[in-house]
Amino acid sequence: xxxxxxxxxxxxxxxxxxxxxxxxxxxALSTEEKAKAIRAAAQAMRDDKDAILAANAKDMEAASDxxxxxxxxxKLDADRLTGIADAADSIAALPDPVGELIKTWDQPxxxxxxxxxxxxxxxxxxxxxxxxxTADAGLLCVMAGNAAILRGGSEAVHSNRALLAAIGKGLRxxxxxxxxxxxxPTQDRAAVGAMLKAAGLIDIIIPRGGKSLVAxxxxxxxxxxxxHLDGICHVYVDKDANPDMAREIAVNAKMRRTGICGxxxxxxxxxxxVDMAPGIIRALLDEGxxxxxxxxxxxxxxxxxxxxxxxxxxxxLEPIVSAKxxxxxxxxxxxxxxxxxxxxxxxxxxxxxxxxxxLGTVDSAIVMxxxxxxxxxxxxxxxxxxxGIATGRLHARGPVALEGLTxxxxxxxxxxxxxxx
Amino acid sequence: xxxxxxxxxxxxxxxxxxxxxxxxxxxALSTEEKAKAIRAAAQAMRDDKDAILAANAKDMEAASDxxxxxxxxxKLDADRLTGIADAADSIAALPDPVGELIKTWDQPxxxxxxxxxxxxxxxxxxxxxxxxxTADAGLLCVMAGNAAILRGGSEAVHSNRALLAAIGKGLRxxxxxxxxxxxxPTQDRAAVGAMLKAAGLIDIIIPRGGKSLVAxxxxxxxxxxxxHLDGICHVYVDKDANPDMAREIAVNAKMRRTGICGxxxxxxxxxxxVDMAPGIIRALLDEGxxxxxxxxxxxxxxxxxxxxxxxxxxxxLEPIVSAKxxxxxxxxxxxxxxxxxxxxxxxxxxxxxxxxxxLGTVDSAIVMxxxxxxxxxxxxxxxxxxxGIATGRLHARGPVALEGLTxxxxxxxxxxxxxxx
Numbered sequence: 001x002x003x004x005x006x007x008x009x010x011x012x013x014x015x016x017x018x019x020x021x022x023x024x025x026x027x028a029l030s031t032e033e034k035a036k037a038i039r040a041a042a043q044a045m046r047d048d049k050d051a052i053l054a055a056n057a058k059d060m061e062a063a064s065d066x067x068x069x070x071x072x073x074x075k076l077d078a079d080r081l082t083g084i085a086d087a088a089d090s091i092a093a094l095p096d097p098v099g100e101l102i103k104t105w106d107q108p109x110x111x112x113x114x115x116x117x118x119x120x121x122x123x124x125x126x127x128x129x130x131x132x133x134t135a136d137a138g139l140l141c142v143m144a145g146n147a148a149i150l151r152g153g154s155e156a157v158h159s160n161r162a163l164l165a166a167i168g169k170g171l172r173x174x175x176x177x178x179x180x181x182x183x184x185p186t187q188d189r190a191a192v193g194a195m196l197k198a199a200g201l202i203d204i205i206i207p208r209g210g211k212s213l214v215a216x217x218x219x220x221x222x223x224x225x226x227x228h229l230d231g232i233c234h235v236y237v238d239k240d241a242n243p244d245m246a247r248e249i250a251v252n253a254k255m256r257r258t259g260i261c262g263x264x265x266x267x268x269x270x271x272x273x274v275d276m277a278p279g280i281i282r283a284l285l286d287e288g289x290x291x292x293x294x295x296x297x298x299x300x301x302x303x304x305x306x307x308x309x310x311x312x313x314x315x316x317l318e319p320i321v322s323a324k325x326x327x328x329x330x331x332x333x334x335x336x337x338x339x340x341x342x343x344x345x346x347x348x349x350x351x352x353x354x355x356x357x358x359l360g361t362v363d364s365a366i367v368m369x370x371x372x373x374x375x376x377x378x379x380x381x382x383x384x385x386x387x388g389i390a391t392g393r394l395h396a397r398g399p400v401a402l403e404g405l406t407x408x409x410x411x412x413x414x415x416x417x418x419x420x421x
Numbered sequence: 422x423x424x425x426x427x428x429x430x431x432x433x434x435x436x437x438x439x440x441x442x443x444x445x446x447x448x449a450l451s452t453e454e455k456a457k458a459i460r461a462a463a464q465a466m467r468d469d470k471d472a473i474l475a476a477n478a479k480d481m482e483a484a485s486d487x488x489x490x491x492x493x494x495x496k497l498d499a500d501r502l503t504g505i506a507d508a509a510d511s512i513a514a515l516p517d518p519v520g521e522l523i524k525t526w527d528q529p530x531x532x533x534x535x536x537x538x539x540x541x542x543x544x545x546x547x548x549x550x551x552x553x554x555t556a557d558a559g560l561l562c563v564m565a566g567n568a569a570i571l572r573g574g575s576e577a578v579h580s581n582r583a584l585l586a587a588i589g590k591g592l593r594x595x596x597x598x599x600x601x602x603x604x605x606p607t608q609d610r611a612a613v614g615a616m617l618k619a620a621g622l623i624d625i626i627i628p629r630g631g632k633s634l635v636a637x638x639x640x641x642x643x644x645x646x647x648x649h650l651d652g653i654c655h656v657y658v659d660k661d662a663n664p665d666m667a668r669e670i671a672v673n674a675k676m677r678r679t680g681i682c683g684x685x686x687x688x689x690x691x692x693x694x695v696d697m698a699p700g701i702i703r704a705l706l707d708e709g710x711x712x713x714x715x716x717x718x719x720x721x722x723x724x725x726x727x728x729x730x731x732x733x734x735x736x737x738l739e740p741i742v743s744a745k746x747x748x749x750x751x752x753x754x755x756x757x758x759x760x761x762x763x764x765x766x767x768x769x770x771x772x773x774x775x776x777x778x779x780l781g782t783v784d785s786a787i788v789m790x791x792x793x794x795x796x797x798x799x800x801x802x803x804x805x806x807x808x809g810i811a812t813g814r815l816h817a818r819g820p821v822a823l824e825g826l827t828x829x830x831x832x833x834x835x836x837x838x839x840x841x842x
Contacts, residue, residue, distance in 0.1 A: 368834075
């Protein structure tokens with residue numbers, strides 16, 4: 001499948017040119033044509049179940065020495081494959097953002113202006129061992145009218161090739177070029193470097209994976225990147241919070257799932273809320289969460305461990321939380337400005353004015369009032385699917401789904417207008 | 422003014438930290454507070470007229486050996502300074518995009534979502550010899566709630582410093598931190614390199630100037646860049662075009678101003694429109710435009726020079742146009758896909774279906790129907806001012822004005838919701 005004679009730049013060049021041609025075709029397809037092709041790809045994955053699971057078994061065999069967590073991410077079985085195919089069907093059912101009239105206006109000279117949503121073009125996805133990304137990310141790009149160039153982890157190489165073969169068959173059967181979703185055929189790491197520098201060939205790169213992958217992509221990329229490096233999310237409990245609500249939100253934000261980027265990593269408590277603070281800290285400890293507190297928090301329960309300076313800048317992704325007393329909402333805002341990662345931060349308070357100060361001032365992609373940070377997710381936002389969460393300031397901010405995979409053009413309509421000198 | 426002990430990275434670090442603090446203040450200001458500060462800056466430039474013109478005279482003296490065109494860009498006089506101050510007043514009168522509720526939706530669990538427009542943060546502007554950019558770009562950033570770090574050309578160093586001193590005085594008098602608009606105090610070119618790599622300190626870089634500047638910025642930048650490298654704009658005259666309209670649009674698109682990025686560089690004529698083609702070519706020649714044509718066009722007038730391969734990829738910015746016969750709208754679309762720069766392309770036709778094909782398929786920031794490409798300008802779009810035109814696909818596409826200098830955050834409002842397992 002891989003052409004050994006090509007160097008990485010030539011390889012990405014040829015993938016990029018095929019992708020651009022496919023993207024031009026995709027941009028002209030109707031919503032139903034795209035949906036039909038995606039449903040056909042879903043069915044092809046069901047039909048090729050045996051081949052896909054056999055390929056995955058090869059990957060699992062080679063992965064026998066890898067950590068259990070990685071093996072679990074890599075593993076496919078009949079249920080998981082059905083889940084992947086069903087997810088594809090739900091992508092096909094999402095509202096199509098392409099063609100949307102974002103705004104329209106006119107000028108006294110009679111020119112009318114229409115800002116219309118169009119596909120981004122060619123999307124590069126660089127990911128690790130989860131084979132489901134091959135279908136989820138690839139087909140989400142297609143639904144938004146984009147071509148995708150996928151570079152999966154080497155552990156999943158056989159699974160990804162089998163999934164892609166099915167997807168390509170499905171797309172082709174619906175009259176969509178299979179180059180709409182391509183897999184980089186080599187595991188040579190230099191191919192990733194070539195993708196990151198392929199400005200003009202690839203319009204945007206979305207890394208899906210651990211911090212080291214995202215960091216490398218952000219450091220090396222010449223192509224725009226949508227990503228988040230850290231999810232250091234905060235919950236601030238204000239003195240005017242309902243104690244039960246504050247406790248429930250704090251426990252859920254940390255403990256529902258500790259490994260997701262929207263999990264709370266630091267709990268900030270108003271020093272004027274000392275009455276409710278111990279109950280929240282104990283609830284976290286009772287749930288089996290390690291609490292690393294500042295002096296004020298340490299005094300609340302002997303199980304609290306002392307926090308060190310680096311705790312405030314640490315994304316644990318584990319049942320560990322750092323906790324600190326701050327002087328009101330301004331203290332919380334100042335702490336988040338210094339230690340936050342512009343991802344998701346939540347305030348719990350019954351005071352609307354205090355909430356508005358927090359929501360207006362905290363400079364994060366997502367700010368919440370009286371809600372758990374674990375809602376920081378495209379599905380929970382009602383986007384139906386998500387390709388990632390972006391914490392940068394440009395283009396798309398927060399959960400990135402179909403709309404984040406589009407851009408716009410301005411259509412100017414006249415009746416012969418020329419510009420006066 | 423410049424601290425010789427600082428290396429460029431330290432310098433940009435300290436400028437960036439001051440800018441971030443100012444941006445936090447600016448983000449919280451009301452529309453009227455921002456407008457008042459900008460009007461005060463405009464008045465301060467009027468009040469400091471003598472100092473500014475004296476500083477400009479110094480620059481002009483040092484520039485005596487520079488090309489006349491560059492001296493003209495550099496030159497300030499009473500009228501031009503009044504124009505700069507009046508432009509600042511009109512920026513203060515623009516509608517404020519910050520705070521706009523872009524969209525709102527909710528979920529069955531009772532969470533409500535608000536996508537709100539917020540400032541980008543810190544904007545870096547790198548420009549050449551036009552001192553008016555110091556006021557125009559700097560104050561446009563302020564109106565959108567951003568802090569600006571300006572790096573002007575060395576030829577304009579005295580003019581820029583004098584303008585900035587007045588602007589800072591004006592802002593300060595209205596209670597806005599003067600660090601809202603800063604000028605890089607050294608002409609050391611390494612400072613530009615440091616700006617381009619200042620990810621996290623500078624949120625976006627906007628280069629204003631010639632192709633070599635933009636190319637360097639796009640090549641070196643680690644910070645997102647909004648820019649256009651080329652403006653190779655096309656006008657396609659379809660067989661169903663009104664001959665007079667086609668001639669007037671072609672002549673205006675090329676000749677009204679040949680030096681702007683929206684000027685037509687290539688004229689594409691439907692080979693089925695041969696009846697009207699010679700009239701258009703002659704009109705351009707009669708206006709003093711050099712026409713470089715393919716075989717078909719060459720036969721229309723002896724004054725037509727033969728086009729070479731590179732003409733189709735050349736932005737002349739002069740009274741020169743390349744012209745070619747194409748096979749209908751598909752031929753035009755194919756030529757633009759191969760040679761265009763994703764800036765502005767226009768079709769002249771009376772056939773709505775042909776127009777829709779062109780407008781829908783041509784992948785440019787701006788596509789036009791029956792209008793001159795010279796309208797590709799923020800002012801002509803009704804934006805009131807423009808900081809540049811972007812031909813990339815992300816964030817802002819086409820003329821970039823106040824809205825392009827903003828981003829959004831999602832505000833999630835709950836009543837104690839926690840996410841179910």
